[in-house]
Amino acid sequence: MRVSEPEGQTAARRLETTAGDTEGGSATPTARRAVASGALGSALEWFDFSVYGALSATVFPQLFFPGMEPGAALLASFATFGVGLVARPLGGLVFGLLGDRFGRRNVLMATLLLMGAASVLIGALPTYAAVGIVAPAALVILRFLQGFALGGELTGSQLMVMEHSPSRRRGIAGALMSVGSPISQVLATVTLTALAAGLSEEQFISWGWRVPFLMSVAIIAVGYYIRHRVEETPAFLAQEEKPARPAGGLLREHWKTVGLLVLAWAAPGALYYITVTFATSYLTGQLGFERSSTFGLMVVANSVSVSASLLGGWSSDRIGRKRVLFIGLALLLAFLIPFFLILDTRNWWLAAFAITGALCGVQFMTGCQGAFYAEALPTPVRYTGSALGLTGGNMVFAAPAPFLATWLMQISDNGTLLVTAYGLLTILVSGVAIKLLPDRTGRRLAD
Template structure:
């Protein structure tokens, strides 16, 4: 009977661990669906709807500027929600961030354009985009810990990749909806009202995400911290005061992945339509195929990083992303859709090899009691120098020179930053892990906790 009870408890623990993985991946996918449809709309629709008095290039730059606002506002979410993740728990902050981003996205779908509101329209768009960025800035750190703190730290690469795989899932859903609308509607209908449908659908998706997250209690690791009285009172001050090296290492390592993602999922759309002559639906198909491949590549890369040195694998993938950024522009010049798909898929594959192990690597840089704050600050602060400026810089380099030659140079600088971050980072502290890990510290207690909220 005792053996059967132990097996049952272990089975329950695994089921809740899988549920936590699904909650992290699903919730983050919904967040990134909302964020990604804004990114695509900024490239295809917003220059005409919200900035109609500008020439096409200036309109694109202005639209990407509002895209950047979503990154610039992330540190607000990192400071506020990251801190709450270490003080009141991971689950509560994830529910709040999901509600915020769902509400702002829905309102963007209802927002009248420049023709109706004049200058108030782009101002309102910036305000809503700012709120979106705040929510995303607080989401990531908590989502990483939600999945990874329910399992064995030796499998953190795979478990933490739940938050990472949500990005391509959300990107795939967003591009799929927009591509479908672009196919079934005329250009005039799509620009006039069709793009709004994708934004309004967020209400349904967010409701589903909240249902999943509300079914979980907080992580066993956070419960252990609470019981031991080791929760920090001022986690932001502690991170900046005692773990600055971890913060710098994490920020630097995110730069190349963020910029690579912006190149192949955002700027490739603009480049494909304006320079290579593809239709918007054709380029969206390329991004969709790449995003679908990432759903497999990202967790596989996370799992592989559990078996090899995580930093070394990350570094090799960073070098590969730089080389592929050159290969991409070479192979797409003849206007072949097949080669465009190959180029985007290859670029997002290298992004996955960096992105899969990234969440585990960043969370391991910080002590357990400061991980929500530290991880959230890394995610939000790195976005300002990485993903926020990337589409703007890509567009500027391309329009200023009329060539793609300088874009790989930009990727090379980003790769050098990431490799520097990996060099100053640390490997996991297994002694600290064993002290807090629910599976290594008190398996029976963990199973009991799991059974309590089955």
Template sequence: MKKSRILFASLAGSVIEWYDFYLYGTATGLVFSTLYFPTHDPAVSLLLAFVTFGAGYAARPIGSILFGHIGDRLGRKATLIYTLIGMGGSSMLIGLLPTYEQVGLLAPILLVILRLIQGISLGGEWGGAILLATEYAPKGVRGLYGSIPQLGVPLGLVAGTFSFTLISYLTTNDQFMSWGWRIPFLLSAVLIGLAIWVRSGIEETPVFQKQKESGNLARVPIVETLRNDGTNVLRAIGLKIGDGFFNVFTMSYVLAFATVYLGYSRDTALTALTIGCATMLVTIPIVGYLSDFIGRKTIYIGGLTLLFLFAVPYFVLIGKGTGWLYFMQAVMLGIIWAAVFSTQGTLFSELFPTKVRYTGLSVGYQFAAAIVGFGPTIWTSMAKKFGPSPWIFGGFMMAGLALSLVLSVFVPDTTKTVASRYDESVNIVES
């Protein structure tokens, strides 16, 4: 298989999965709190809406176990087709969902069910996309290859926010709230069909093929993972907690925070988010490439340290004006957090042997995601009680980052020390 096709396949599905997932996050503060959870108190409506947002994160560990099992038993390719179907189908149905005014309580119930399906699907997608890239990577550039699926996060979010921004500009507020917001969700059907076509044309990774031919497959991957690699699962969870909370805030909750508590317009908040994500498109592949030479551990610790030091200044400055909001999103999200994220998939995958790599990688990452996914619920309560206090919000971020920083000191530098866990047969990839 050609390297370009493999990388495109890992990226294409990742883009669409994150497009769908963050599309929901964008709509939560702008649409769902009003149309599906109406109350007399806007803060309560927002809180209820973000509970469903968190439910999607809570469902991701289920997907990591389910699809990790399939991925470690049947293969990476088949699993990635299933996750696309689950994600795309649920997103399309959200675009067709009646509102609370039309069907009452049935509307939020159906919304939560579809959100759970989204979360389960994404719980299996991320790890599979990472392995599709890294298990095909030639020797010496695994960090670069592992960073390519990570581009799906900013690309998917940019696509989602751009679609919302475009519809917002082309419609009145009444039109946007009535039918305009549905269009980006309905577009998922077309995008998913395209991604499935791309992925159906690739072969199984050489690493898994060799593992399967040996007959040495895990009977119950989650059991074997916890028995033999439980420490690395816990390590991955702890390493993700700190930057995970910051990520959820800057890529989702910032829309509600900026509009409801800082007084910015919806368009300004969306533009700031788009700027941060656009910056990530440059940062991620560059840092991914550098991680093969500098070391993933070094970059990871450096990024977490900078996030810790600038946590409070970030919240101070984003309230100072539009220019500062744009600048801080570009620096904190687009450069510093992106540097951490670019190395994360490769670093975590190198902690696990081939026979349970899909499960170990996915479970560690997604259990952390389930925890940080309820950040918006916590932050809404914090803002209601303390307002947009930089010390309260910055202090919250620093607590999570401190945990990850301590753990990162003790993680092995997988760039060199555990490279043998990846079969060298990956070098059969054509140029």
């Protein structure tokens, strides 16, 4: 006589196997739709964040901190940039807890609206010349809200894709998500390059820099439509059928894993902002590159790095996540050591080569980051734990990177040796943490 399973267990088993988290390698239509909507939605949100990063290294010092010495103004501008990264762990924690409790899809709608609203307000913000100290104070608050929203968006959009994807294609699915960052960086840089080339210096500083932020009205509309069409993940729906356990207790069981995930992102987090945000300031402020020329260089570097991200995700499905991460660290090491020596040649093509190589190392690792982090934790705390791991790494290592690099250069008479040493330290930290983390490539998330 056949004994039937309880209804709850049957529902849970059906949910866990319907959306591609299987041993097979074919993606369902739902999984493909989740990847497409996740990548597009993430790219739209990263656009605003990327625009801010470029402007914090160029025009924000004179617009919001005009009474300071140029070096101090740049440090202050980078400090506001870092506020967005510091806010990410708090956003990751809050939205992670909400996502683990109420679902990934609902939270992602909220992060999109918050990011868009903060960005539009930055575009409408008066400068220091108009309202005094209120301007930089408001800029800090709005930048915090940007980071808070992105802290929930980063992991939420990844998990939406991971929990819809087949086990053997989770790496490439995550890579398709990760290219949202370099693609948005390209779009942001192209937009700023076009504005800088088409407007006079006075026009760009007066109102041209506001245009990308005000475009967020359209971004909100497109992003909302995209997100609205995505279904909730089967892993979360299956979890709802099981007895609830306190997220705090589960996190206490996995605190070591979360801590190692924070440390694992030291090198890619810090070196991304050193080779993009700090390098932009170094090229224009120290080496005399024109702003439009520097923006164009970043377009080339970020465009090429997209293929590195896809290659990293694809490779991780075949050779394992940890091997890909160690290859990425090796690439970063190879380009970091001569990085500033190459930039100091003042040759545009050599500078493009150095920055492109470093970014390819970062993006090669980013290609498998989503899968590596998702596979490290169980479903009940996957959103919260993954968000704390990634955003915590960005807060500790990425947020202070442009500020710290600028300060290290200033205390060493504009030398870059200490900046390089800091980069080498982050590579060592990441290498040790990755070594200690498990590699669960190809295993079902339910396991």
